[in-house]
């Protein structure tokens with residue numbers, strides 16, 4: 001089965017491949033650079049979910065895959081500080097989107113301040129950690145959890161939530 005993923009970020013692609021490896025479904029995963037049609041740095045759950053859905057929809061418009069997947073990273077304000085939020089959408093052609101979210105934590109205030117001033121988390125994390133391509137590797141979550149949970153592990157969890165719901169719908 002052809003599965004199109006609306007990203008070329010290896011942290012996301014690895015998670016999609018690892019997610020389907022846990023199933024009986026034989027897939028070929030096709031990474032596609034498609035627009036999310038939301039801001040580069042989504043700033044609410046709503047905007048982040050929209051980004052994930054748009055990526056999945058735009059995949060299905062771009063090629064003849066049976067399933068489109070969108071994974072989107074964002075942040076959202078809470079009474080306790082700015083939280084990371086990550087959302088995924090799995091769309092089977094002709095069906096409504098299946099949606100699921102990822103693990104969260106509150107960002108240190110020095111990072112949050114920079115995002116509220118319009119910077120993007122990816123570059124801020126590179127600057128803060130003095131490491132390159134953080135968003136494609138461990139991610140902010142990897143750095144601030146001391147490597148306990150990396151960005152691809154977090155997205156793998158999202159993929160399990162999506163694929164599990166997809167299987168449940170088929171039962």
Ligand SMILES: O=P(O)(O)OP(=O)(O)OP(=O)(O)OC[C@H]1O[C@@H](n2cnc3c(O)ncnc32)[C@H](O)[C@@H]1O
Pocket residue numbers: 006007008009012040041042071072073074120121122123125134135136138139140141142151
């Ligand atoms: O190529 P794409 O698929 O766009 O992958 P991305 O890394 O840019 O990921 P998103 O667009 O989904 O994430 C939105 C923004 O948040 C950043 N971001 C999200 N989670 C992150 C994390 O864990 N570590 C570093 N940057 C992160 C990312 O760089 C973007 O600025």
Ligand SMILES: [Mg+2]
Pocket residue numbers: 040
């Ligand atoms: Mg991006």
